[in-house]
Amino acid sequence: MNAIRPRRDTPPPAPLPMPAQRFDRGQLAPHPGVAGVARRRALVLAAALALTALAAGLLAAGLGGDGWQWPDLLAMPVFLLLFARLALSAASTVAGWLHRPAQPPAPGPLRSRTALLLPLHNEDTAMVFATADATREALAQAGLAAHFDLFLLSDSTDPACQVREAEAAERLRARHPEGVFYRRRLENSGKKAGNVADWVRRHGAAYEHFVILDADSVMEPATLHALAAMMEADRRAGLVQTLPLLAGGRSRFARMQQWAARAHGPAIARGLVAWHGEAGNYWGHNAIIRTEAFAAAAGLPELPGRRPFGGPVMSHDFVEAALLRRAGWGVHMAPGLGGSWEAGPPTLAAAAARDRRWCQGNIQHAALLAAPGLHPLSRLHLLDGMLAYLASPLWLALLALGAVQAVMGLAQPGAALLALTFALLLLPKLPGLRLSARGAALELAFTTALAPLGMVTQSRQVWDILRGRDSGWAAQGREGAVPPWRTALRQHGAHMALSALLLLPALAAPAALPWLLPVALPLLASPALARFMARPCRLAGFRTPEEAAPAPLLRRAATLRQAWMLELGLAPALPPRPAAWPVLEAALAAPPMRMAA
Incomplete structure (x- = not known):
């Protein structure tokens, strides 16, 4: 147990054991499931398989028209793996268009107590405590204060931040004498997951549920009320994940993400609900969790081996969801609740720093894919999380193989396959046309220009991780500014160098240009793109109803x-x-x- 600095606002102890789980043994406990989910799962998976089979036939016809060469044999499995993931995403999106999840009944009076946990690590003190202040104030106005306590759980290591937090905690307690608690761990073992587990072991027995918030999370009292009521109504529910929309973005990059989340997010989330059912996933925040279930089933051990693959489980949320479902608890999503927000990264550099941690954590899941007793969809969540980052070097390899094929004068994929691929890529973006045609066009233009930068950045991150570089645990960048030219050139020098390398084959074979120019030109312009996307956004097309x-x-x-x-x-x-x-x-x-x- 970590030593805790004694404070007068620490609540009475209510310890709850939270043993570390085993990944070398385990059995899947039954769950009654959700009505109709088996049929919808079969339809979504069948549609994805049918699309992948169609793509395989079109690719074989294109590449094998002049005989099979070694680039063809390498490109075929790589493309089909990436296409299968794309096809599954498209089938899930269509399921979201067709499926309308049943809305929970209006919540009545609550019988339970729920803790709101806000883990901190060198965050913007004013932002965090203002949100805590506003949330506690709103709960009191809604008559819900007796059912929700707020815990600010600090793992901050910066001395200045620690001093600010201590002062802010005293002021917050003065404004809200009841139901607000602050503590700072002196030893930051286990990072965020360890911070939460420490709270469970000290105070978990006093609360039926807890809600995990990020430092930039905001949740309305009505949403919190509905979540607690859902947990009371379904005693088999272990976790209910909301769909947090993005809010507060100022830069072009942040506003683009904000608009996309509002335009595409609800339909994508409904698709996941349609076929994930009780075996959903957890995104680490803005979700309610049954304390008893979490303590009994989701304790995380240290992974064996050296970092970056060993040590604490970094992307703990996916693993905790898998462990809850293994123990027979339902992991659900409630995208229709609303009143749930977070903030996105303001700049390309901030997004890359966040992705670096997620990339390492998701690749770390490779050791858990074969863990006994996991639900098949839990394994799929872990695999898809890995492929979210491994896809970048795979697409880069596919691009290089396409250039080699062009230089060798080999047959290329036909127009039908390219049209099918682009159609599936664009399919999830169609709902954006209903929100704003101008916004949809802007988002498509921006994401097309930024996609090569993301591909190269993530490929480099994967390479760094595979050769043993640990990401560490830095505070997330939440405030952005336009980077100076010197900084932008330093951050994107590798992108520019790769652009020159990609264009070299075109000197020998101009036929490679169609493959290479759409990637090489954005990479060459990456410093200017980084500065452009960091500037304040005044584009009316990215305005959402919430704004x-x-x-x-x-x-x-x-x-x-x-x-x-x-x-x-x-x-x-x-x-x-x-x-x-x-x-x-x-x-x-x-x-x-x-x-x-």
Whole structure:
């Protein structure tokens, strides 16, 4: 057990054992499942297999027309693996268009107690405590304060951040004397998962459920009420994941992601609900978890071996979901609840830093794919998480093979296969046309330009991980600024160098240009693209309904952040804000309020 700095606001101990689970033994416990999910699973998987078989036939006809050469034999399995993942995503998206999950009944009075856990690691103190302040205030106004306690669980290692947090905790307790607790661990074992497990072992027995929040998470009281009511109604539910939308983005990169999440996210999530059923996944935050189930089934051991593959389980959320389902608990998603938000990375550099941790954590799952007792869909979640990053070097290899085929004068894939591939890539983006045709066009243009950068960045991350480089545990970048040219050139020098290498085959064979130019040109322009995407966004096409009328809780948290910055002696100025946020702009422009001591 870690030593905890004694504080007067620590709640009474309510210990709950949380033993580490075994990955070398285990048995899948039964669950009654969800009505109709078996049929929908069969249809989605059959559609994906049929599309992949069609692609295999078209590819074989194209590549084998002039006889099979070694580049053809290498390209065939790589392409089909990537296409199968694409086909499954497309089939799931169509299922989301057709499936309408049953809405839970209106929640009644709660009988249970739920803890809101907010793990911290060197975060923006004003932002975090303003959100906690606004959330606690809203719970009291909704008459729910007695059913929800808020825990700020700090793993911060920066001394200045520790001092700010301690001061902010005292001020927050003064504003909300009941139901708000803060503690800082002196030993950060297990990172975020260890932080949560430490809370379970100390206080878990006092709460039927807990909700995991990220430092940038915001959840409305009505959403929290509905989640707790769902857990009370279904005693077999171990976890219910909401669909957090993105909010608060200012840069072009952040606003693009924000718009895409609003445009495509709900249909994609409904598709996952349609065929995942009770064997869903967990995204690490904005979800409610049954404390008893989590303690009994989801304790994480240290993985054997050296880092980056050994040590603490980094992408713990996928693994915890798999362990809950193995123990017979349902892992569900509720995309229709609303009132659940988070913030996206503001710049390409911030996104790459976040992806580096996720990449290492997801590749680490290779050791768990064959763990006994896991549900087949849990194994698929782990595999898909790995392929989300391994796909980049595979696409890069496929691009190189295509260039070699062009140089050798070999047959290329036919137009029908290329059309099918692009159709499946664009399929999930169709709902965006209903939100804004201009936004859909902008998002397609931006993502097309940025895709080669992401492919090369993730390929380099995979290479670093495979040769043993650990990602460490740095705080996530949440505030962005336009990088100076010198910084942008340093960050993207490898992209520019690779662009030159990709264009070399075109000197010998101009036929390779169609394969290489769409990738090489964005890589060559990557420093300018990074600066362009980091600039404040004033593109009306990326305006979402939530931006036109932000939720009161988001507005309140934004206003309180200014007050917290004043109280903590921090500079109150914010980066430039896009004019497309008229309501939130007015709230942030209001004179900062002073908080009662």
